[in-house]
Amino acid sequence: MAVAAIPTPIVRRTLRMTLASVFGPLGQVFLFVVGSAVVLSVVTVLIAVLLRGTRTDVDLVQATLVILPQVLIDGLVRGFLFATIALGYTMVYGVLEFINFAHGEIFMVGAFAGAAFGSVLASSGVLSALPVPLYVVVAVLVGMAVSGLLAVSIERVAYRPLRGAPRLVPLISAIGVSLLLQDAVRLIANLSGLGFNARFQTPNFGPPIRLAEIPVSPDRAIPLILDVRALTFIIAAILMLIGLNYLVNATKLGTAIRAVAQDRPTASLMGINVNQIIALTFLIGGALGGAAGVLFGIRVGTVNPYVGFLPGLKAFTAAVLGGIGNIPGAMVGGIVLGFLEAFVASYLSLMTAGAFSGASYADIVAFGILILILIFKPSGLLGEAVSQKV
Amino acid sequence: MALLELKNVHTYYGNIHALKGVSFSVEKGEIVTLIGANGAGKSTTLRTISGLLTPRQGEIWFEGQRIDRLPPHEIVARGVLQSPEGRRIFPRLTVRENLEMGAYQRKDKEGIAQDMERVFALFPRLKERLNQKGGTLSGGEQQMLAIGRALMGRPRVLLLDEPSMGLAPVLVEQIFDIIREINQQGTTILLVEQNARLALSIAHRGYVLETGRIVLSGTGQELANNPQVKAAYLGEH
Numbered sequence: 350m351a352v353a354a355i356p357t358p359i360v361r362r363t364l365r366m367t368l369a370s371v372f373g374p375l376g377q378v379f380l381f382v383v384g385s386a387v388v389l390s391v392v393t394v395l396i397a398v399l400l401r402g403t404r405t406d407v408d409l410v411q412a413t414l415v416i417l418p419q420v421l422i423d424g425l426v427r428g429f430l431f432a433t434i435a436l437g438y439t440m441v442y443g444v445l446e447f448i449n450f451a452h453g454e455i456f457m458v459g460a461f462a463g464a465a466f467g468s469v470l471a472s473s474g475v476l477s478a479l480p481v482p483l484y485v486v487v488a489v490l491v492g493m494a495v496s497g498l499l500a501v502s503i504e505r506v507a508y509r510p511l512r513g514a515p516r517l518v519p520l521i522s523a524i525g526v527s528l529l530l531q532d533a534v535r536l537i538a539n540l541s542g543l544g545f546n547a548r549f550q551t552p553n554f555g556p557p558i559r560l561a562e563i564p565v566s567p568d569r570a571i572p573l574i575l576d577v578r579a580l581t582f583i584i585a586a587i588l589m590l591i592g593l594n595y596l597v598n599a600t601k602l603g604t605a606i607r608a609v610a611q612d613r614p615t616a617s618l619m620g621i622n623v624n625q626i627i628a629l630t631f632l633i634g635g636a637l638g639g640a641a642g643v644l645f646g647i648r649v650g651t652v653n654p655y656v657g658f659l660p661g662l663k664a665f666t667a668a669v670l671g672g673i674g675n676i677p678g679a680m681v682g683g684i685v686l687g688f689l690e691a692f693v694a695s696y697l698s699l700m701t702a703g704a705f706s707g708a709s710y711a712d713i714v715a716f717g718i719l720i721l722i723l724i725f726k727p728s729g730l731l732g733e734a735v736s737q738k739v
Numbered sequence: 740m741a742l743l744e745l746k747n748v749h750t751y752y753g754n755i756h757a758l759k760g761v762s763f764s765v766e767k768g769e770i771v772t773l774i775g776a777n778g779a780g781k782s783t784t785l786r787t788i789s790g791l792l793t794p795r796q797g798e799i800w801f802e803g804q805r806i807d808r809l810p811p812h813e814i815v816a817r818g819v820l821q822s823p824e825g826r827r828i829f830p831r832l833t834v835r836e837n838l839e840m841g842a843y844q845r846k847d848k849e850g851i852a853q854d855m856e857r858v859f860a861l862f863p864r865l866k867e868r869l870n871q872k873g874g875t876l877s878g879g880e881q882q883m884l885a886i887g888r889a890l891m892g893r894p895r896v897l898l899l900d901e902p903s904m905g906l907a908p909v910l911v912e913q914i915f916d917i918i919r920e921i922n923q924q925g926t927t928i929l930l931v932e933q934n935a936r937l938a939l940s941i942a943h944r945g946y947v948l949e950t951g952r953i954v955l956s957g958t959g960q961e962l963a964n965n966p967q968v969k970a971a972y973l974g975e976h
């Protein structure tokens with residue numbers, strides 16, 4: 350039989366293929382994001398038009414349009430927060446069919462690692478002198494390392510020994526880990542002087558960027574501003590999503606992660622060390638969660654041992670919304686949920702003349718969505734069967 | 740010394756005693772077939788060799804070393820590769836990615852590329868389907884991919900579990916020709932089949948498995964002419 354001495358190009362991955370496998374799924378996500386932003390905007394404006402007659406105090410349509418860009422930016426930031434956390438749930442679910450309910454706390458520990466990092470730098474006097482981009486990169490890496498290693502250790506100690514047990518058992522273990530982490534961090538934070546409400550110290554991010562002036566009347570214009578911290582969040586999240594897509598879709602290890610998710614015994618017949626790949630999945634998911642924790646801390650300024658709970662639950666909702674186990678699904682689900690929340694938080698009060706304060710109803714929307722999906726479309730937005738993962 | 744040898748292997752699924760003292764050997768360069776009815780324990784035997792199941796008793800030796808306590812990936816590292824029953828293609832990986840997974844532990848890029856060409860020479864269909872998802876292939880193409888994928892690991896022994904399952908007769912003939920060709924290129928093969936006639940026709944030696952025990956052994960020809968085998972597995976009287 351003829352064995353080609355020089356391998357023909359067809360068996361080699363070309364740069365184009367790599368780019369396609371990275372940006373193909375991201376393009377899909379991007380379309381979903383733009384689509385949902387447009388749909389939500391149009392629906393909101395339509396509602397404003399319909400309700401216009403009911404109000405004499407403000408021009409509802411104008412008020413709606415004026416804050417729309419800000420709402421979209423807010424939604425995007427919330428969305429990226431949910432998306433980066435949701436990836437941790439979905440990747441672990443992909444390989445183990447197990448919901449790691451301690452993932453919200455892994456996010457929280459990342460946020461505390463960032464706070465501790467900032468506090469150490471501040472007490473040694475270098476924090477304020479640090480250039481912002483350098484600070485962000487290092488702080489995010491610190492959060493990723495701490496949370497990634499924590500996630501790997503949790504898997505090794507609390508989940509792997511229970512792998513053959515009934516499904517409820519590791520779930521209970523996860524809830525136990527979750528409570529343990531909350532209390533352990535509370536204890537450490539109090540002992541170390543960070544405090545229960547730990548200040549998240551950063552260098553000065555500077556004033557917000559004025560993107561544009563939106564004229565509302567001949568003599569008045571409302572500035573469209575972009576908070577530098579929000580911008581940081583968006584840029585960092587996009588870079589991480591690109592990195593994750595490269596890792597998962599264009600490298601051998603990433604292919605092995607997908608192989609393990611699709612058929613674990615057969616993956617081991619290929620010579621894949623399945624336990625190693627599962628640990629790697631926890632490392633990646635944990636690192637993304639830790640990065641999200643640091644970015645969250647940078648944005649909100651203080652963190653406490655319970656900050657992981659709500660974002661964790663919402664990110665889980667996002668993962669289910671996109672189709673649990675599905676990586677682009679988690680990104681889409683996170684961003685769609687972020688937009689929905691931002692729209693409810695900003696517009697509900699405006700549309701109802703203050704009868705409902707939107708911010709407190711945003712959570713109802715998030716969890717209402719979770720319940721509706723679980724009832725009507727358990728396979729999620731991206732529409733694959735539950736068994737079709739990653 | 741045999742390349743692969745099972746000595747008195749007992750394997751259980753919980754309380755179910757699936758292999759009750761299986762012993763046999765495969766010599767370098769051979770095609771050895773394990774035939775038997777549905778439920779006899781053929782797949783269990785291959786899963787035990789590959790380390791998916793750990794025998795409760797007995798020993799498995801490969802190239803002079805015991806492998807029966809090793810995890811599956813270390814058994815693959817020694818050159819034991821399996822194309823499992825039902826093909827088990829990764830449905831949402833492309834054909835290329837499926838083949839790459841077969842070569843997961845290898846680092847020699849040039850060698851991997853050459854082996855991929857070798858697989859395409861055996862199964863030209865796969866080259867046409869290279870960027871298609873495994874789940875979209877026909878049954879025959881999936882079988883080709885499953886065998887090709889195992890070949891990508893440069894097996895020192897190739898375990899094939901029912902490659903004829905669910906395929907049209909012409910395709911089965913074709914697959915068996917290729918199995919023989921792979922063997923002639925130097926790969927030792929342990930072939931598990933319900934299609935005893937075909938398996939015995941290409942095998943150097945064979946064993947008959949009945950409810951977890953080896954009940955007969957011999958050359959392919961001897962077994963094909965054995966009255967018991969004829970009656971039970973070849974549908975003759």
Ligand SMILES: Nc1ncnc2c1ncn2[C@@H]1O[C@H](COP(=O)(O)OP(=O)(O)O)[C@@H](O)[C@H]1O
Nearest residue numbers: 752755757775776777778779780781782783784
């Ligand atoms: N996963 C399993 N759990 C319990 N029993 C099994 C399992 N797989 C196979 N068996 C039992 O082990 C015996 C051998 O099965 P198997 O090796 O699949 O047979 P064959 O491949 O020869 O058809 C059968 O009795 C079968 O019912």
Ligand SMILES: [Mg+2]
Nearest residue numbers: 781782783824
């Ligand atoms: Mg079988």
